[in-house]
Amino acid sequence: MSVRAGVVVFPGSNCEQDCRRSLHSLGADVDMIWHAEKSLPVVDIVVLPGGFAHGDYLRTGAIARFSPVMEAVTEHARAGGLVIGICNGFQILCEAGLLPGALQKNSGLKFLCKWVQLRVDNPATAFTSRAEPGQVLRIPINHFEGNWYCDPATLERMRDNGQVVLRYVDNPNGALDDAAGIVNEAGNVFGLMPHPERACDVLLGSEDGALIFGSVLDRLRTRSSAAAPA
Amino acid sequence: MSFAAHVVVMLKPGIADPQGQTIERALPALGYEGVTEVRVGKHIELRLDADDAEDATRRVNQMCERLLANPVIESYEVSVR
Numbered sequence: 001m002s003v004r005a006g007v008v009v010f011p012g013s014n015c016e017q018d019c020r021r022s023l024h025s026l027g028a029d030v031d032m033i034w035h036a037e038k039s040l041p042v043v044d045i046v047v048l049p050g051g052f053a054h055g056d057y058l059r060t061g062a063i064a065r066f067s068p069v070m071e072a073v074t075e076h077a078r079a080g081g082l083v084i085g086i087c088n089g090f091q092i093l094c095e096a097g098l099l100p101g102a103l104q105k106n107s108g109l110k111f112l113c114k115w116v117q118l119r120v121d122n123p124a125t126a127f128t129s130r131a132e133p134g135q136v137l138r139i140p141i142n143h144f145e146g147n148w149y150c151d152p153a154t155l156e157r158m159r160d161n162g163q164v165v166l167r168y169v170d171n172p173n174g175a176l177d178d179a180a181g182i183v184n185e186a187g188n189v190f191g192l193m194p195h196p197e198r199a200c201d202v203l204l205g206s207e208d209g210a211l212i213f214g215s216v217l218d219r220l221r222t223r224s225s226a227a228a229p230a
Numbered sequence: 231m232s233f234a235a236h237v238v239v240m241l242k243p244g245i246a247d248p249q250g251q252t253i254e255r256a257l258p259a260l261g262y263e264g265v266t267e268v269r270v271g272k273h274i275e276l277r278l279d280a281d282d283a284e285d286a287t288r289r290v291n292q293m294c295e296r297l298l299a300n301p302v303i304e305s306y307e308v309s310v311r
Contacts, residue, residue: 059300066297095300102302104241109248149245149303174246 003028003220006043008073008089010035010053010064015086015197019049022200026213035067044220045082046073048089050142050195060103060145061091070096082126082216083189087143090181090191099184099191100158101150107174111144115205117169118180118194122162125183126219127190130211136169137208139194141180146193148175148182161185166192232279233286238307239299240271274298286310 005028007019020030031041035053040046053064064070070092077083077098085093093099106112115138120131131137150158155177158164166181173193181192196209241247247269254268280286290308299306 058297062297062300094302102300104245104303105248107246107248109252151302174248 003045003217004031004041004043005029005045005047006031006033006040007047007049008033008035008069009049010051010067010092012053012055013049013051013088015050015088015195018195018197019047019086022197022209023047023213025200026210026217028213028217033069035064035069038068038072040069040072040076043076043081045084045216046076048073048083048085048092049197050087050089053088053092056088059095060088061093061095064088064092065096074098077184077189080186080188082220084127084212084216085189085191086195086197087141087146087193090193091145093189093191098189099182100154100163101148101176101182103145103193104147104149104174105145106143106147106172108172112146112172113140113142114172115140116172116180116194118166119169120165121167122165122183124162125165125187125190125215127181127183127212127215128165129215129218131215137166137199137211138206139196139199139209140206141172141194142198143173143193146173146175148179148193150176158182163187165190166194231282232277233283233310235276235278235286235290235308235310237274237276237290237294237298238271239274239294239304240269240306241303242305245303283310 005023118137120135123131164179167178171178196212199206199209249270250268257265287310294306
């Protein structure tokens with residue numbers, strides 16, 4: 001069964017073509033969706049790519065969360081549809097209330113652009129099922145506001161639920177609990193600061209990002225075949 | 231009626247403020263010893279039409295909740311005149 005992914009393009013997004021190419025190379029059909037659309041085409045997963053949506057004015061993601069398409073993305077998420085937000089997309093999901101917490105300036109006040117190591121602490125999600133428990137992935141980061149924070153009670157609940165899915169091996173930005181990637185309570189919305197779409201080709205130095213997208217496609221293909229008539 | 235509103239947005243107490251910390255570390259280099267608790271926030275000014283000051287305050291508070299501040303990490307104060 002083919003899987004259909006929708007990549008949302010905001011004014012100021014700059015990773016959408018990398019997302020499109022990576023998902024396509026793994027066998028997905030990809031629709032690009034302009035942020036002003038009020039509805040989504042029929043897609044199995046929505047990707048909010050990295051960049052500087054609406055210039056990131058006021059706060060990262062603060063304006064983008066009010067883009068017309070976000071109501072449809074929220075509906076898709078509430079109905080259990082899969083959503084991935086990468087970097088700026090993660091910031092937008094937090095601002096939209098689809099993921100807990102918020103992303104602050106990096107603790108060192110430097111823009112960080114480098115390869116990092118990430119430990120998969122929950123391989124039982126739709127986004128990490130191809131990983132072994134504790135597997136370390138090599139994927140680049142590229143951000144100024146990646147310092148994830150939430151209140152202590154929320155963190156405790158998230159830890160109990162295994163919602164901190166990816167942790168930095170060597171925390172580069174001050175993120176609480178070394179969190180690099182988190183899921184919502186229902187497990188269908190995933191936000192991460194690192195860029196898996198930049199690590200899906202051996203020519204780029206790592207194919208570990210394909211493990212994330214590949215896990216998603218596995219999940220969706222299983223679901224499609226289960227739903228198909230015998 | 232037209233009202234002027236001033237909004238101050240600050241990180242909530244207890245949330246690390248790397249900008250404030252950096253400024254605090256820089257001040258002694260200029261000879262200002264004994265400076266503590268430096269916090270950096272935002273000051274937003276705007277004008278709006280409203281029935282009265284109470285209505286204006288209510289609407290600006292709503293703007294803060296929805297857009298001007300992120301209630302997860304920020305607190306805000308509104309003054310209208």
